[in-house]
Amino acid sequence: MRIAVLDNDPAQAETICQVLSAASHHCQFFDNARDLLSQIRKDSTDMLILDWHSVELGGVEVMRRAREKLAANTPIMFLANSSAEDDIVDGIGAGADDYLVKPLRRGELVARVQALLRRAYPSQHGAEQLQFGPYIFETRPGRLLMNGSVIDVTHKEFYLALLFFRNLGRPLSRAYIHETVWVRDTELPSRTMDTHVSRVRNKLGLRPENGFRLVPVYSYGYRLEQMGA
Numbered sequence: 201m202r203i204a205v206l207d208n209d210p211a212q213a214e215t216i217c218q219v220l221s222a223a224s225h226h227c228q229f230f231d232n233a234r235d236l237l238s239q240i241r242k243d244s245t246d247m248l249i250l251d252w253h254s255v256e257l258g259g260v261e262v263m264r265r266a267r268e269k270l271a272a273n274t275p276i277m278f279l280a281n282s283s284a285e286d287d288i289v290d291g292i293g294a295g296a297d298d299y300l301v302k303p304l305r306r307g308e309l310v311a312r313v314q315a316l317l318r319r320a321y322p323s324q325h326g327a328e329q330l331q332f333g334p335y336i337f338e339t340r341p342g343r344l345l346m347n348g349s350v351i352d353v354t355h356k357e358f359y360l361a362l363l364f365f366r367n368l369g370r371p372l373s374r375a376y377i378h379e380t381v382w383v384r385d386t387e388l389p390s391r392t393m394d395t396h397v398s399r400v401r402n403k404l405g406l407r408p409e410n411g412f413r414l415v416p417v418y419s420y421g422y423r424l425e426q427m428g429a
Contacts, residue, residue: 206250275316364424
């Protein structure tokens with residue numbers, strides 16, 4: 201999952217990102233609120249972690265502005281000082297989903313983050329078979345079926361299709377798709393992604409008559425829409 205961290209302490213931010221990257225998440229940290237808010241407006245973010253006292257706008261204001269730009273189910277966690285009971289009350293009252301008290305413990309950080317992500321995105325955790333209308337994704341063998349018949353897709357096409365269905369109705373940026381599906385390919389020609397998207401659209405028949413439509417989002421990426429939803 202894609203996690204943004206706001207903290208003006210480089211050492212702490214680096215530690216958080218190292219821990220979360222080791223847990224297979226993509227982590228990006230920011231040292232000021234304006235850069236963070238600008239980024240989440242342009243790109244997809246699955247979770248936000250912020251240090252309550254490291255932001256020039258104040259924790260409550262950053263959370264308010266972030267909520268305006270993030271999807272409704274995006275979890276927000278904040279970091280509080282050990283004795284800052286008022287900060288904890290303010291953070292939870294402002295709409296945060298959870299908090300951690302400093303100094304951070306790595307195991308607790310991962311456990312809390314995973315719990316929030318499971319709650320926010322239940323279809324992406326723990327299921328071996330996911331169904332969306334006539335489509336069934338068997339995640340362990342990487343097999344895709346439509347109306348009971350197996351669709352011949354490559355490994356990349358399978359996970360690209362699954363990414364779209366797991367984010368149904370949500371615009372996904374090209375950068376987010378790249379990092380999620382082509383993890384280690386740092387230089388990916390634009391036409392490669394477009395070709396894979398076109399193949400997924402054709403092989404799965406993602407057309408209105410089948411209940412789904414895969415469309416480009418101008419200057420951003422792609423979105424899978426469910427017709428009549």
